[in-house]
Amino acid sequence: MLRIRFHGRGGQGTKIASRLVGTAAFLDGLYAQDFPLYGAERRGAPITAFTRISREPILERGVISEPDILIIMDETLLDDPMAMPLTGLKEDGVIFLNTTHSPAEAKNRYKIKAQIITLDITKIGIDTLGKPILSTLAGGVASKIAGIREDSLKKAIEKELSEIITDSELIKKNIEASLYCFNIIKPVEVKTSEITHKGSTVISVPFEAASISTPSVNTAGNIPLRKTGNWRTFKPIFNYELCNKCMICVARCPDGCIAVRNERGFPSIDYDNCKGCLICIDECPVHAIEKVREVHTW
Amino acid sequence: MVAKKEMLTGNSSAAWGVRLAEIDYIPAYPITPQTEIIETLAKWISDGVMDTRMVTMDSEHSMITAAGAASATGVRAFTATSSQGLLYGFEMLYTVAGWRVPLVMVNVSRGLSAPITLEPDHNDILSARDSGFLQIHCETCQEVLDSILIAYRLAEDERVLLPVLVNMDGFHLSFTREPVEIPDIEDVRRFLPTYNPKHAFFKASQPMAQGIAVLGGPIYSYFKYQMHLACMKGLEVYKEISKEFEKVFHRSYDTVEKYMTDDADYILIMTNSFSTLGKAAVKRARERGIKIGLLKLRLLRPFPEEDLKNAIKGCKAVAVLDQNIGVGKGGILYPEIASTIYNEQKRPVLLSFIGGLGGKNISESEFDFIFDNMIKAAETGKAPAPQLLYTETEWNEMEKLKKMAGKPIFW
Ligand code: SF4
Numbered sequence A: 001m002l003r004i005r006f007h008g009r010g011g012q013g014t015k016i017a018s019r020l021v022g023t024a025a026f027l028d029g030l031y032a033q034d035f036p037l038y039g040a041e042r043r044g045a046p047i048t049a050f051t052r053i054s055r056e057p058i059l060e061r062g063v064i065s066e067p068d069i070l071i072i073m074d075e076t077l078l079d080d081p082m083a084m085p086l087t088g089l090k091e092d093g094v095i096f097l098n099t100t101h102s103p104a105e106a107k108n109r110y111k112i113k114a115q116i117i118t119l120d121i122t123k124i125g126i127d128t129l130g131k132p133i134l135s136t137l138a139g140g141v142a143s144k145i146a147g148i149r150e151d152s153l154k155k156a157i158e159k160e161l162s163e164i165i166t167d168s169e170l171i172k173k174n175i176e177a178s179l180y181c182f183n184i185i186k187p188v189e190v191k192t193s194e195i196t197h198k199g200s201t202v203i204s205v206p207f208e209a210a211s212i213s214t215p216s217v218n219t220a221g222n223i224p225l226r227k228t229g230n231w232r233t234f235k236p237i238f239n240y241e242l243c244n245k246c247m248i249c250v251a252r253c254p255d256g257c258i259a260v261r262n263e264r265g266f267p268s269i270d271y272d273n274c275k276g277c278l279i280c281i282d283e284c285p286v287h288a289i290e291k292v293r294e295v296h297t298w
Numbered sequence B: 001m002v003a004k005k006e007m008l009t010g011n012s013s014a015a016w017g018v019r020l021a022e023i024d025y026i027p028a029y030p031i032t033p034q035t036e037i038i039e040t041l042a043k044w045i046s047d048g049v050m051d052t053r054m055v056t057m058d059s060e061h062s063m064i065t066a067a068g069a070a071s072a073t074g075v076r077a078f079t080a081t082s083s084q085g086l087l088y089g090f091e092m093l094y095t096v097a098g099w100r101v102p103l104v105m106v107n108v109s110r111g112l113s114a115p116i117t118l119e120p121d122h123n124d125i126l127s128a129r130d131s132g133f134l135q136i137h138c139e140t141c142q143e144v145l146d147s148i149l150i151a152y153r154l155a156e157d158e159r160v161l162l163p164v165l166v167n168m169d170g171f172h173l174s175f176t177r178e179p180v181e182i183p184d185i186e187d188v189r190r191f192l193p194t195y196n197p198k199h200a201f202f203k204a205s206q207p208m209a210q211g212i213a214v215l216g217g218p219i220y221s222y223f224k225y226q227m228h229l230a231c232m233k234g235l236e237v238y239k240e241i242s243k244e245f246e247k248v249f250h251r252s253y254d255t256v257e258k259y260m261t262d263d264a265d266y267i268l269i270m271t272n273s274f275s276t277l278g279k280a281a282v283k284r285a286r287e288r289g290i291k292i293g294l295l296k297l298r299l300l301r302p303f304p305e306e307d308l309k310n311a312i313k314g315c316k317a318v319a320v321l322d323q324n325i326g327v328g329k330g331g332i333l334y335p336e337i338a339s340t341i342y343n344e345q346k347r348p349v350l351l352s353f354i355g356g357l358g359g360k361n362i363s364e365s366e367f368d369f370i371f372d373n374m375i376k377a378a379e380t381g382k383a384p385a386p387q388l389l390y391t392e393t394e395w396n397e398m399e400k401l402k403k404m405a406g407k408p409i410f411w
């Protein structure tokens, strides 16, 4: 059995990527199972999805804690204590990382020992689809690593995308981009063992007083400490020559990242927390905000 | 059209069951992780592939009332909910069952608040065990689709005429896709013909009062006990129906499913989607030479006492893994199974485990812990105290979280 775990951010297409591999494996005549983990469903938040493929019926369910293949669709997740995408990767497992770095640079930078494949699929997405939506691209990469046939991948994309989008031109572009990724990745052999971690010993849970055992939190909230700036793929930048100070962007930013902080009365952005949703760009009536691609926020 | 196989989530499998059963009326109210069922059906209705009336309601209480009332007019009705939603409509479960109408409802199991969670355990569905609804519990997405078809046959049978709840686990089934065979509509029509109500319906020419008030114990006792008898009749009716189902669709669903139990010395009893994990553990233990099997309870109401007794006959130890907790007593299914075998001449030692609360994973070592305990209990003839499945690693993580939450408090 191959266990594939996908890590991405809300809006990148993590769930669809895992589904594409599931459907492609199913069309290849294998047993397949896929499953997204929801929770914080918002644009930019870390998302995990799972695909299992096997020649025999699958007697597993739920999260994959020991993947054979890791598909990391957003490099910034490697530094995110909430995501921890490398956890549990099996010995001899394979990592795919969406990055501008080469495998050697990535290994060094993130102190990774496992076999690693890199490709800047965000750039491919922007160039071919016009948007950093990575579902079919990551699906193509994962299918190649998992040894799925090209034809099954193509059929899977047709099937899955036709259920969610009607634009046949966009589906065609997705197939092309996905197959491009599929073919650019060199075939790899995933030689992990079937032996999995057994889990730790069972204990007897002791009684604890209500001052400990009730579901209440006594410490101050720590949300302000959690910076969301590294969720960005694009950075919004003001052009004060055009801005007429209407303050629509201030009102529309869902995360309250825009405020007036300078004497001249222009709005400015808190880049530590701006998550790059680009709603401000859509809302600005005079197009005074533009976007630039960002690779590493910090 | 012939049967086709597709990757479906538990929720879309439920929606397919409803579509194939050609339902007339669906009142709906959203709750995670059930909402996808209703969304899928709503899309099919708006696309014109389903000829069904859907109405969004203001709460689960109204929703179950509307669904039951529609059933009482003689149409085929469906609705679905989960967890807090089931509890919010709880009053109406007893009422609708008392009307003796063949409503089918899906519950997507999710642990009950507080603390609040989205992941599954079975306190929600088991709270409805005495309501008069029959209950079918599912392990796979295929079972969800098939059980809905079986549920309508069962509910609409003249000998039963009680509503049915079909249960699946949130996340582990509801959002998990696996290959599911979607039956051909002609086959479904053969198996599940149009509902032809004979006791509860509305016709202008034939007025009737339903769900009447009774004052006086003997009258009330009579009706309640008739419900119980009808529900118990459901056992033989279920067996007939599942045989017919097998003839048409070549998949068989007994009241209980036996996995490697035939020559087993030890049997683990489970329900729902975590049974898959139990089966994997049993398979591994068999490879090590332990004669163990798994018994999955599918029909929980009526309770399949005879089938259960027969399945565990001759084995040395039985462990019940309850994915629920009756606070102040322990596992909910354990006493049901204990009472089933209490009067048997020769009975196995019966062990109680609670695991998978709020969707907590049950690891290999936790299953091995159960198996070791069964072997020891069979040797000594003594059952250990009921045990929660919880590992040292999980405890250590919990300790860290408690610290983060500022516990303990020192004054
Ligand atoms: S992109 Fe614009 S709207 Fe979105 S978070 Fe950043 S400043 Fe706010």
Ligand code: SF4
Pocket (backbone or CB within 6 Å): A238, A242, A243, A244, A245, A246, A247, A248, A249, A250, A267, A283, A284, A285, A286, A287, A288, A289
């Ligand atoms: S919406 Fe545009 S014009 Fe208005 S304040 Fe913001 S940047 Fe300036």
